[in-house]
Amino acid sequence: MSFKEKPSVYLVTKPAVNWSQIANFFENENVPPIPDSVRAGDDESAAVIEISARMCYMSYGRGRRDITDFINNLLSSGDGSVFEHVNYGFIVTGVSRSLTHELVRHRAGFAYSQRSQxxxxxxxxxxxxxxxxxxxxxxxxxxxxxxxxxxxxxxxxxxxxxxxxxxxxxxxxxxxxxxxxxxxxxxxxxxxxxxTETKIFITANVRALRHFIEMRGAIFADWEIRFLAIEMLKLLEKEAPLLFGDFLIEDLDDGTQITYPKFSKV
Ligand SMILES: Cc1cc2nc3c(=O)[nH]c(=O)nc-3n(C[C@H](O)[C@H](O)[C@H](O)COP(=O)(O)OP(=O)(O)OC[C@H]3O[C@@H](n4cnc5c(N)ncnc54)[C@H](O)[C@@H]3O)c2cc1C
Structure with missing residues (x-):
């Protein structure tokens, strides 16, 4: 018999862009070649969002100053559906069955595979x-x-x-x-x-993850799931700062943390 006090959280899947296919699409549609704004660093998640959002108006290569400006505009206007194109996968171990019972209440945009008892x-x-x-x-x-x-x-x-x-x-x-x-x-x-400890594979899109982190990172949430939500946020902030960078993390006097976003329920 053993005890665990903290979860292990592994960010195991992330989005990738097939740039040669994107280039073919631009060429076939006679729109400007891949703009620099879309190739912003390693953060392909933001590129997926820009490419999908610009599909609506076929506005490739036009408009906003850069990708940061573009993403912030989507977040601030609550234009959240394009954030559903970007998915991340996590393996989480060292969490309780009570945590996963709360976790799996999040339905829209989430997929789960949990160790069977x-x-x-x-x-x-x-x-x-x-x-x-x-x-x-x-x-x-x-x-x-x-x-x-x-x-x-x-x-x-x-x-x-x-x-x-x-x-x-x-x-x-x-x-x-x-x-x-x-x-x-x-x-x-x-x-x-x-x-009882359990292990779970979670895949979710960015819109769903933002909602989960906002709900479960709040002061009202159970401490265990709040800790997990903030651990996931910390990994996501590193991986996709443009998509999660508006969340603030605050230390509380009781030794726990809470988080809240600048742009709520996108
Ligand atoms: C602090 C806290 C305390 C809680 N206490 C309880 C409790 O005592 N008892 C209890 O039963 N639950 C409790 N819950 C769970 C809560 O009621 C939700 O079931 C859970 O947080 C999932 O959130 P969601 O419904 O926003 O779902 P998600 O599946 O994450 O959905 C995201 C959003 O998509 C939309 N959506 C999803 N599914 C539908 C649908 N079928 N129809 C229309 N719109 C949809 C909604 O806008 C929803 O907000 C608690 C949650 C929190 C954070």
Whole structure:
């Protein structure tokens, strides 16, 4: 059995532009060649947005001073649909089942693949300590002892339940060993708490990510998901500063952080 106190967040997929195909498109449509504004540095995410937004008016090579000006104009006018063309993928581990239950409420623009408690054995018993009970706050307090005891007990109950079901569920009921194992684990997981660690692959577009970060980075959000939203934001700010740079991060007296955007609900 082990405890985790912080998630690991990996930014694993990001947008890429096929520039030779874009060049072909410009040439075939007789519009100006790729403007410098579209080739702004390594940030291809912003280029995807500029190319898709300019499709509406076939305004390639015209208008705004540069890509920063162009993106800020879209953000400030709430012209958010073009931000749906840009997707990022994250692998997140070391988060609790209660966090992912909140996370998957975000539907529009999100895709998820989460570790299954029916297929994967939970005997290893890894649990996520809620931030209010983490070592830096309460390593040896009564509250922490209550939590630790409850988690140890839950892990033991899971193991005992798996063993008991292995002895009692008739093999003839199932077509395969895999089906039987699944039936055992899906029943045994009923004693696992919200704190049980899980792993999840999240893909989302920029419009959806901005909404998620705004909702879950706010002071009203649970500390655990708030921490995750801000970790994702920090990675995204590095990767795509034009698309996420308007979010401000503030330190609170309780040691946590919140974030809020200049341009809300784009
Ligand atoms: C602090 C906090 C506390 C919460 N407490 C609770 C709680 O006690 N109980 C509870 O059940 N939930 C709770 N929630 C979850 C909340 O109600 C939402 O389900 C969740 O935040 C997902 O947000 P969203 O609906 O904006 O969805 P997203 O799927 O992220 O959608 C983004 C936007 O797309 C639009 N959209 C998406 N789907 C539809 C649709 N079907 N029809 C029309 N428009 C759509 C909406 O404009 C929506 O805002 C809480 C959330 C927060 C942040």
């Amino acid at each position: 029916r297929y994967v054995d939970e005997n290893e018993g890894t649990f996520v300590i809620p931030p209010a009970l983490a070592s830096e706050r309460q390593s040896s307090t009564e509250a922490r002892q209550v939590l630790d005891e409850a988690l140890i007990h839950a892990a033991e109950s899971y193991t005992e339940l798996v063993k008991a079901l292995e002895n009692s569920l008739p093999k003839e009921m199932f077509e395969s060993n895999t089906d039987r194992r699944k039936a055992i684990r899906q029943a045994a997981r009923s004693v696992l708490p919200n704190a």
